[in-house]
Amino acid sequence: MKKRRILYSFLMAVVLILTACSSGKEEMKFTSESRSEQKADTGSGDSYGYTAETTSEGPAAAEELKDSGTLGGETSSNTSANSADSGRKRIRRISLELETVEFDGALKVITEEMQKAGGYVESSSINGNRTTNNSSRSAQYTLRIPIDKTDGFVKMMGDSMTLIHQEENSKDVTLEYVDTESKVKTLQIEQERLLALLEKSDNIDAIISLEDRLSDVRYELEQNASALRTYDNLIDYATITLYVSEVERITQVESKGTGSRMKTGLMNSLLTMRDGFVELAVWFVVNLPYILFWGVVIGLSAWIFVRKFYRKDKKKFPASKVNTANEKKEEDNQKD
Numbered sequence: 001m002k003k004r005r006i007l008y009s010f011l012m013a014v015v016l017i018l019t020a021c022s023s024g025k026e027e028m029k030f031t032s033e034s035r036s037e038q039k040a041d042t043g044s045g046d047s048y049g050y051t052a053e054t055t056s057e058g059p060a061a062a063e064e065l066k067d068s069g070t071l072g073g074e075t076s077s078n079t080s081a082n083s084a085d086s087g088r089k090r091i092r093r094i095s096l097e098l099e100t101v102e103f104d105g106a107l108k109v110i111t112e113e114m115q116k117a118g119g120y121v122e123s124s125s126i127n128g129n130r131t132t133n134n135s136s137r138s139a140q141y142t143l144r145i146p147i148d149k150t151d152g153f154v155k156m157m158g159d160s161m162t163l164i165h166q167e168e169n170s171k172d173v174t175l176e177y178v179d180t181e182s183k184v185k186t187l188q189i190e191q192e193r194l195l196a197l198l199e200k201s202d203n204i205d206a207i208i209s210l211e212d213r214l215s216d217v218r219y220e221l222e223q224n225a226s227a228l229r230t231y232d233n234l235i236d237y238a239t240i241t242l243y244v245s246e247v248e249r250i251t252q253v254e255s256k257g258t259g260s261r262m263k264t265g266l267m268n269s270l271l272t273m274r275d276g277f278v279e280l281a282v283w284f285v286v287n288l289p290y291i292l293f294w295g296v297v298i299g300l301s302a303w304i305f306v307r308k309f310y311r312k313d314k315k316k317f318p319a320s321k322v323n324t325a326n327e328k329k330e331e332d333n334q335k336d
Contacts, residue, residue: 089235091234092170093240094168097163098162098245099250107139119145119153122142142242145238161244184221187224194214198211
């Protein structure tokens with residue numbers, strides 16, 4: 001009996017071991033198959049994969065990244081690096097501060113060059129008036145210029161006017177762009193699946209649940225698609241801000257030499273004195289009516305005051321008394 005029990009136990013142990021091995025093999029096989037399917041989906045551009053969507057170019061972009069050194073661990077050349085860099089998504093902003101003595105002509109040049117480049121005005125403002133002060137007018141433009149025409153437009157602005165200050169910055173939004181693009185594709189796939197399930201479903205509760213989820217998916221899809229369109233606009237069109245000031249003379253760039261600095265300072269002082277005399281003459285002519293009016297008022301007031309004071313002196317010291325006093329003094333002097 002004992003031998004039989006031992007034999008049965010041994011057989012059961014062998015059966016359990018074989019069962020565990022077969023289940024382990026099936027699990028490993030399922031895992032490897034799922035991994036291969038995931039890799040295949042990622043390589044085919046599925047919405048759940050990010051590797052091939054980084055540059056939104058599919059296998060060609062992946063091959064390009066491999067050649068440039070991003071994939072494969074090889075050292076990239078300058079040509080390959082430039083090619084890979086061109087796939088980045090960047091938002092470019094430029095700020096220009098300009099001076100001109102021909103304000104109206106400068107504004108005309110800005111409009112013409114913007115239209116030639118295929119850009120448009122996002123906002124604009126003009127301050128000042130020619131009748132008040134010729135050097136007080138200024139303008140501010142926020143322009144959107146196609147990215148491939150941006151450098152030519154900036155150069156034209158510097159050639160037609162005097163560039164005082166230039167500032168530029170670039171923001172890399174590649175990761176945000178790819179993430180938003182991936183969300184859009186994922187939501188589109190989910191929307192298609194929900195629509196397919198909605199057509200096949202006959203259960204009222206299931207239909208209501210599917211419609212609720214479909215409404216949420218459509219809302220998220222619209223938000224992400226709108227964000228993607230905004231990114232495209234900011235990437236394809238550079239934002240250029242122009243500050244244009246009208247001046248009587250262009251600001252000269254001062255060199256570092258002592259003699260040149262002295263010459264520039266002397267010229268600036270003389271020009272400032274000239275401008276001061278001109279402004280004084282203009283102020284005098286403009287305010288001449290007020291000057292004449294107050295001159296007449298002050299003159300009449302002074303004349304009336306002097307007349308009154310003279311009359312009081314006459315009453316206090318009459319002329320006869322003055323003459324008598326003088327005669328007495330002369331007689332006293334003669335007697336002495």
